Amino acid sequence: MITAATVLINGGPGDPVEPEESELALTLMTDVLDEVFQMPARVQKARAARQAKQRKGGEPPSTQA
Template identity: 55%
Template sequence: MIASIEADAYPDNDSVSGILSFLNDHREFLRWTPSASSNRGFLDVPEHIGAAASEAYRCAENNDLRAAVLLARSVIEATAKAKDIKKGSLADKIDEMHDQGFIREHIKEGAHEVRYLGNDMAHGDFVDPVDKEDADLVLALMSEVLSEVFQSPAKVARARAARDAKRQAAATP
């Protein structure tokens, strides 16, 4: 509303230079938001999980820190479900991912850290604010889980396939 009212003060607001001048003079009201298609590089992660992880990062970039933490928690749960671990609480699912060998001990602990802070958001306990450092840490830990469960195994599979292809090519006359 402020922009449309003040735009009338710019006699040249129909030209590109007038619009640019207006935007420059009112930049405190502008906020750039990355497009919904921006991706944090979650190659080899199921599309719906990678999209949610990217969205969590976009939330943090926009200073929507509670949303970022809650999405990170949800990404951890979706990761367990993608590995057919669907029963029990999120804590149980994280432990089961470890027990089934999808994540190592320290990644399990990181997933639980995401769960701890995310639980506050998921259960409506908004007493303590989420700061940028906490949100950034949660997102980094979420990314570690995605790497451990999806990305690292896919890289190994590609390396194995490349080696096998070279061996077959060398053996073929």
């Protein structure tokens, strides 16, 4: 079975792959993985820092999550 990722990376059965195409595929995959796995952790860390500051009296509590 040929998946969309296989076609993107390999260009299809027997088609040569240019280095630029491979680099683009890797860049896109890196961006997607960063968005899915790293960004939620960054948001949580920022949220925790903001909540800690609020607990210390640095600013009034927010009603937003």
